Amino acid sequence: MLLRKLIFEYHAKKNNSNIFNKCLVALTTLPLRQHSSYRLEEAYKKIKAKCESKKLPKDVNPSAVFACNELDLKEVKVYGFDYDYTLACYKPSLDYLLYNLGRETLIEKYKYPKKIANLEYKPGFAVRGLHYDIEKGVLIKLDSFLQIQFGSVYRGLKPLSNENVLKLYKNRIIPIAYVEGDRHSSGSHSKMVQLADLFSVPEMCLICNVTDYFERNHIDYHPEILFRDVKNSVKNSHPVMHKIVAQNVAEYIEAHDLKPFFDRLKNANKKLFLVTNSPYKFVNKGMEHLVGANWKEYFDVLIVQARKPKFFTDDSRPIRVFDEHSGMHIWDRVTKLEKGVIYYEGTVKQLQDLTGWRGHQVLYFGDHPYSDLADVTLEHGWRTGAIINELTHEIATLNNPKFKKDANWLQMLTQLIEDHQDCEDEEEQAVLAKWMQERDKLRNNIKCVFNEQFGSVFRTYHNPTYFSRRLFRFADIYTSSINNLMNYSVNHTFYPRRGVMPHEYTSYFV
Structure with missing residues (x-):
């Protein structure tokens, strides 16, 4: 207002050097605008330089086991397994x-x-x-x-x-x-x-x-x-x-030797069982390929054609002995589960009643968060492990240096937009729009490196997927291959990392 008044007086009284000098003083003492496109551009350059100077994060170990919930293997006495995409991984x-x-x-x-x-x-x-x-x-x-x-x-x-x-x-x-x-x-x-x-x-x-x-x-x-x-x-x-x-x-099943893993468990006096929906002859051929002709000797209980998830939810479906020679089940009532005998259908209630294996002493591995893991953890208190084969590809992508740079820059660019989004000047809004376009392009590029159509199995652009939410709820641990457990002792405790909640973010990452 003062500057406007002085300019008016200057025009009213031409050649008045005193008023002209007052105008110059007023101009030089005006406070800078709170926001300006220049300031935004400088903020962008500063944060971009900071991003480029940062060291890239360490690589994720593709053979690691990841914990959603604390799991002490010392408490586990019984190891259970699904077959398809758990023990047998397909090409x-x-x-x-x-x-x-x-x-x-x-x-x-x-x-x-x-x-x-x-x-x-x-x-x-x-x-x-x-x-x-x-x-x-x-x-x-x-x-x-x-x-x-x-x-x-x-x-x-x-x-x-x-x-x-x-x-x-x-x-x-x-x-x-x-x-x-x-x-x-x-x-x-x-x-x-x-x-x-x-x-x-x-x-x-x-x-x-x-x-x-x-x-x-x-x-x-x-x-x-x-x-x-x-x-x-x-x-x-x-x-x-x-x-x-x-x-x-060999044409269809990935070659990975399961024998050392099973030997380790048996040497530690762990009990082993198999519950699969697949038929016996199919499982037998695959296990002979993965373990050897004596594979059945490792398992204390073998149940085929279990019809999961009904195996975990039904109460009255009887368990039968399966005759591997005739390929038919026997109608005799089963009163005990014997090693070396193949069983057919049944329910988890019968498995628990006939063995006494219950609760946290049982660790069951499967690939399906619902039909394999949900009911046993929610209803029976078993501990659970998920075998997620896609982790191999996902982690390889995470470890790519370009992906790391793009992901880091996306985080910092998003923070920059959030900090300056309330600017109202048209020039400032144009700069913000340019930043948003860059962010959208970056998000799409990061999505497409996992899968061009649908992106990562575990993330949408920024949130966990619906699949991830269920996986993290029903699995205590997850990994890409059952053999990754060979990297840990049978007494190892898996600790989940302290998750950062939105209100904690600034206090953790400065």
Whole structure:
């Protein structure tokens, strides 16, 4: 106001040097603006230089075991295992096999167009943990808050734009009843199905390939019927898959010797058991490949075709002896579980009652957070370990120097935006918009290095995925391979790292 008054007086009284000098003094003593585009640009340069000067974080050990909950192995007396993707880890060739068998079944049994025989499997298209919306016919990635990750919603092989996603769902957060069903109504079913195991990856690709074929050729279809047909086709292909894999185990199962691990456990007087949904002949061929002809000697209890998760939830389904010579189960009542005998179906209640193995003395390993781990930890107090094969790829990506630089810069750039976002000047807003564009590009690049379509199994852009939330809830520890436990003694205690809550962040990271 003072400067404006002086300028007015100067114009009113021309050539008045006294007033002119007062104007100069006023100009030089004005306080700097609180915000300016220049100041923002300088702040950007400063934080960018700081980021570039930082040492990159250490590499993550790809053979490590990670703790979600404290686990003292000294307390564990009994080790239990699933078979598929836990003891036996499959090569990519199995994905191709399951996809091709499922596609053939769609044509032969469900009379789908013969031209879908030309639809080839696309490795790396999908990741596990995605949801399929059986009403809307889209494959979708959700975070732990049930928020949609934009850019990761696909109908067939084509991503939906953010605008189309919002038209479809009216919101970026999906109601829990839509995802999980109404928990207050026993007859309510969710509209989404989560595909949470690795066997479902070729299934997802087949769904998307067929959907894309129908969309391109303007063929009417019902998304739920398509989902059921594909799911049943792949499921019905498993017996054929079992025979093919058993005939050529080395082509389909990764070679890793389990014998040293089992020897260590037996030498420490641990009990071992196997509970798997797979049939005996299939398991036998795989275990002979991984352990040797005497593999059954390591296990105190062997249960095949357990029909998990019913094995963990049913109460009355009887356990039977399986005759490996006839390939049939025997109807005699089982009153005790003997070493060297193969058992069929049954329930976890019978397993516990007949062995006395209960609670925290049991550590069970599986690959599926729900059918393997959820019920035994929630209902029976077992300790649990998850074998997550994708960790190998995820950790290799985390250890890439470029990824580390991009992830560090993303964190610092986000903090810079947060600190300066309340500027209101148009020039300042233009600078902020430029920063936001850089952040969006950076986030997308970081997503795509894991998987071009859906990103990391464990993260959306910044939050844990829905899959991660369940994994961390139901697994005490997780790792990429059962053999990674060889890096730890049988008396090792796994300690979870102290998590940083949002209100603690500044006090931890200065």
